[in-house]
Amino acid sequence: MTLGRLLFLLGLWCLLGWGAPALAIDRPETLIIAPGSPGQPQDAALVRALTEAIEARGQRAEVAYLRHQQGQGLPGQQALALAISASRIVLLHEPALRFYRQQAQALGSRDLVAYGIFGRDQRDWLAARGIALIDLAPVLRRSLAWVMHREATLPVLWSVGEAQESRLAPYLAEAAEFAGRRLRWERLSRDPLPRSERRLASGEVRRDQGFLVAPPTPQARRQAEALRRLGWRLWCLDPAWLPEGCLGGIIADETAVAAQLLDALDGVSSQDGDGVVAAAAAAAPRLHYAERSGSGGQDVTLFGLDEAQAERQRRGGWLVAVAVGAGVLALLLLLLAGWAEVRRRQRRRLLQLDERTRLPEWPALEARMSRYLQQAYPFQLCWIGFDRLAALEASGEAEPASRLLPAMAQRLRKLVGSQAYLARLDEGAFAVMGCFPDEPQARLFMERLQRGLEDSIELGGERQWLLPRLGVAVSEGDSPRALLLAARNAADQVPDDGARRPAWFRPGDVDRPSQQAALLEEFRRGAVPPAEQLRVLVNPLYRLSSRQLAGGTFRLEWQHPRWGRMTPTTWRPLARLSQQILGLERYLISVGLRQLSQQALPPGLSWCFPLAAEHLESPMFSDWLEARCEEQGVPPGRIELCLDGLALPPGETAWRNLKRLRELGVGLSVEGEARGPELQALLRLPLSVLRLPGEMIRTLPGDQRALLLLKGIRDTAVMLGVRILVTELDDEERLSCLRGLGYQWGSGPLLGPPDSLASLLQRQGAGVSDTPPR
Missing domain, CATH: 3.30.70.270 (Reverse transcriptase/Diguanylate cyclase domain)
Known part of the structure; x- marks a missing residue:
């Protein structure tokens, strides 16, 4: 073993030794199983694109390289341990699929997607189980057709053996571009050049045209380099060949393929095992070295190097090894030299002292x-x-x-x-x-x-x-x-x-x-306002024709010891950001139902509670509300929930909660700041009340467009059997206009300020109007 290789292995051992504990802390959500080892360039760009795309979605990704024939990569037991801990697996090429099939009993059910599988039996196995496949065969046919455009003879296809030829030949034979033309295969064996040169000396095949379908293993790269030195012009399918002097071709676009693989995985996850994913989808192509013309290069991305750059000579391998060894030594020296400084800063951090002022931070x-x-x-x-x-x-x-x-x-x-x-x-x-x-x-x-x-x-x-x-x-x-x-x-x-x-x-x-x-x-900080600082009020709802009480909307005000009175418009958005809104609103519902049970309520009144949409994500919310109503003796049909922040369309759990609430008789409405959310929800949700914000009546009575819109909303609501409530009424002319349009219910400063439930019912029973004098 040379000194350069020894230094390289020493540096790699140090890095893996220090990094292994950190990698073992979190289990990966998505595992990428690839052939070869981390030091080989095969699928390096695709693996990198997959990892970046997964991390961009806020998930963790891990890569398991299977053991190569020379002993590199992860042992089978380590790869199996990683696969067991991952819920989603990406299989790259036949070796990864063979490994998964061998361990299928131990792994059980997983979300799977495969890429670059050519074997018929392997593809049939995938199709029988509904596992998605991103197919590389169309890219291979298209690339070979583009290379042979306007050429009298086909290029020689260089493979690694008979097994690979038997897998690829059927897909090329099916292509119309190669009908009636015989494909010539040659193998990159241990010493292929003398025998291959004699076989090609007859002149049947052009000496300077070759197409590499072999994976870029170290041995295959050395043999391809020898071919290139003899004058061969080599094209390729795998982008890992490009740094080795390959002229290019139509290859798979790693960024687009990564997106295809993740979309396929998301499709598997969304079906929850109830459906079958499409068996195969063609990988997205791109074109390298676009000096040729022809139909094969259309609608693909142009990129890459010119021919002179692609044919540059490789540097000596031993020089690279020596440079890597020297870099590892330099890194170790830098780490040792900075160790004392790091320890000194750690002592200061323990004391939480600033570096420049030596003061606590x-x-x-x-x-x-x-x-x-x-x-x-x-x-x-x-x-x-x-x-x-x-x-x-x-x-x-x-x-x-x-x-x-x-x-x-x-x-x-x-x-x-x-x-x-x-x-x-x-x-x-x-x-x-x-x-x-x-x-x-x-x-x-x-x-x-x-x-x-x-x-x-x-x-x-x-x-x-x-x-x-x-x-x-x-x-x-x-x-x-x-x-x-x-x-x-x-x-x-x-x-x-x-x-x-x-x-x-x-x-x-x-x-x-x-x-x-x-x-x-x-x-x-998790600080919840104590009960003595919270006050439950009711914003009254009236019939517009008689100004008789028709119900009200409960609201929670916070008397802060420093900031004073805080209205819901101030504290609710902050509570939602900090995920404290659920407890506060459940407190409001519990107190409101208890107050309703303690009062002799007139018939026909409806009482509304504001509700953040996050409540509906809990499968037990409707059962909790039903239990609270039964406990306090309040019929569910007398209350209404005004939903805030509900996405359209709602999720599956939210939709089940909405249906259950309507079955109980609970009224539903949607809170918003503009006309869009309410009108969309009217047609897409089981609403019983349509709340029109004050913004929609600001231009009344002079705006004819607003009048026509309000008439259309009224007619639509009547047709759907939905009650309309106009909020934020603050002007007598607008109130008269709404009466003329047939609107029956409203609330706002013009009709009455928020008050406690007992005081509101007492004034209503005494016949006292809440309308301020004009």
């Missing part, structure tokens, strides 16, 4: 604040920003800014001392966490901090004015992120001109994006 500060909040221990958080540093970073002067950071950190250490906790934040900012017992003492500390930071810093012989701005927030049960946002927002209120003083946080100063960011952080 946000994770350490967040953990400290969380401990104080959990113990209800009061503290003050001060956010410190510097306008000078922000101006330097905005102008692209990174070097002065990086030199200022350590100087500012040193200044802050002297000012803060042991009175508070100092931390480094992003964007050149700092944070100071103090635990002062009363507010006057905290204000004195912040004022002293402001005066100390206003002094200039000398850097490189120049005086640098920092221009600090300080914002302070007091802990009141919020999350660490919410406190930081509050302190930063307070700092933004510091005026740019005049004397600067620390700004203390006031809830009214927080802009809506900062408020939403703080609420989202609370939801993502």
Whole structure:
């Protein structure tokens, strides 16, 4: 064994030894079984395209190379272990299919797709089991027809043996392009050249035309190189031959084939074993070396090299081995040289210290604040920003800014001392966490901090004015992120001109994006609002003709301790993003049904609950709702669910839930912000109520197009037996216009504000109108 090969194997062993534990952590979702080994170029482009396409879909992919005759690749037991852990398998060529058939009993049922299978018995086996096949035979026939275009004789087909010839010959014999023309086969045996040269000396076959159908194994590549040196012009089917001097041909497009394979797998998964997948589909082709013309090269992608580049000489193999060995040695030396630096940085990361300022970073500060909040221990958080540093970073002067950071950190250490906790934040900012017992003492500390930071810093012989701005927030049960946002927002209120003083946080100063960011952080921490902060109200629904109560829509308002009253339009989208909406809405339904059971409800009233579409993905939701109605004694026919965010068409589980709810008598409607979702859902879902948003009546009564549209919606709803509810009514003229159009139910500020259920029923029983005076 040469020194270069020894070094190469040493580097490969190190990389595999370090990478193996990481690969064993997660099981692959899709396994690609290919012949050969990782060092061979056969199907390398296709395997790479498959892996990238699978990872782009958010899934994991693994590649198992079967053992080659020279001992390379994965042993059969290792490949079997990978296959058992994968739910989807891609089989490349006959060796992979033979391996799967041998292990079929151990593997059981899997989603399968095959590629490049030529053997008749293998294809019959696939077809009998409904396994999809991406067929390479049409590409082979098309490529060979394109190569022989306007040629008097056929090129010689170079294979690896009789078995391959017997598999490929039937497909070529069936092609109309080769009818009446005899194909000539030659084999790339261990020493084929002398005997083949004597057989071809008769002149029956052109010496300079050959077509490689053999797989590009190392031995076949050496023999093809010898042929090329003798003057042969070689074309190929496998793109792995292209770097070896192959002139090209019509070959399979690896990107398109990868998409075909994954689409076929998705088709298998979607059928759940109840159907049969198409037996074979032609692989997508592309053309390499397009100087020839002819019908074979039409409708394929042009790419590749010119003939001079394709015929370049290969470099010596031993030079490549030496270069790889030297690269592995260099990599090992670099790893050893950087080991001490990595250990040093790891120690700093354990302490959560910033590299440049040697101060704790946000994770350490967040953990400290969380401990104080959990113990209800009061503290003050001060956010410190510097306008000078922000101006330097905005102008692209990174070097002065990086030199200022350590100087500012040193200044802050002297000012803060042991009175508070100092931390480094992003964007050149700092944070100071103090635990002062009363507010006057905290204000004195912040004022002293402001005066100390206003002094200039000398850097490189120049005086640098920092221009600090300080914002302070007091802990009141919020999350660490919410406190930081509050302190930063307070700092933004510091005026740019005049004397600067620390700004203390006031809830009214927080802009809506900062408020939403703080609420989202609370939801993502899993913080659910306690029951004492939640209030259940009812938005009343009236008959437009008599303004009599016809029901209402329950809503949940959140009285936040810091942000005040939060309406559903504020907190519901954030709760959905953080996946907290299901628990909150089930709480609303439970409380609403309990309130309905405690009241003497007049007949004919309908009560609606908002519902996120995620509830319908649970197969037990309809059973849960039925159980709650029975428990509280409320008939399901008296309630309605207003669905929000339902996709059209709904999934199978959602559709079953919808049908079950309608069987129980529960009303269904769809919530949306424009006319599109409601009108589509009217025709595609089992709705009982059509809710028209206020946007559709904004232009009434003067807009004739809106009048015609509303008349058409009314007629369609009457024909389908669906009740129409107009929401967001806020104008008396629009109300009169809707009455004239025959609309009977509505809600909105004009008819009455949200109120508790008991108060709403009490006013209705007393005959008090909720309509504000005009």
